[in-house]
Amino acid sequence: MHAIVDSSGAIDAFSVTALNAGEAPVLRKLADGVSLCGVILRTDSNYDSNPTYTTIAQAKGKLVAPRRKPGTALGHHWQHPDRVAAIAELEESPARLASHKRQRNRVEQVFAHLTNLSFGLSPLPNFVRRLRRVSLWITAKITLYHLHQVLSSQAAAAA
Numbered sequence: 001m002h003a004i005v006d007s008s009g010a011i012d013a014f015s016v017t018a019l020n021a022g023e024a025p026v027l028r029k030l031a032d033g034v035s036l037c038g039v040i041l042r043t044d045s046n047y048d049s050n051p052t053y054t055t056i057a058q059a060k061g062k063l064v065a066p067r068r069k070p071g072t073a074l075g076h077h078w079q080h081p082d083r084v085a086a087i088a089e090l091e092e093s094p095a096r097l098a099s100h101k102r103q104r105n106r107v108e109q110v111f112a113h114l115t116n117l118s119f120g121l122s123p124l125p126n127f128v129r130r131l132r133r134v135s136l137w138i139t140a141k142i143t144l145y146h147l148h149q150v151l152s153s154q155a156a157a158a159a
Helices: 023-032 050-058 081-091 094-116 131-158
Strands: 002-005 011-015 040-042 062-064
Touching (some): 002 094, 011 023, 011 131, 040 094, 050 081, 081 094, 094 131
Parallel strands (some): 040 062
């Protein structure tokens, strides 16, 4: 499962793919269906590629991804300006890198909630084995997760 998660913990877009699907190409497909105007996507190093930075910029968003090999040369080919800015932001300031990692943890927290809630993603039942059925199963679980978020925020507001 690949997902775009906002700062409140809501899943804005997701895709269920086979295990051999690359993360960066899946993000580029997800970005086509989501409004990213003014959004900063904070990802891990698996998404650090010029095509990904280009796709997110075309969707009016900004991508910030650490490099797989920080501190190395960029080579002689063209680099997307947002990638160069992200490299400068994350590699020149340890405080900014730490801040990026804290904000990036929100995605990990959402996946943790999805797997640890009693109605969340757990081992699939025997009848959920094909990609189409897994997608439907995960869609239902994400719907329950969002309902849980809404009800929890209403309960907190009432208290």
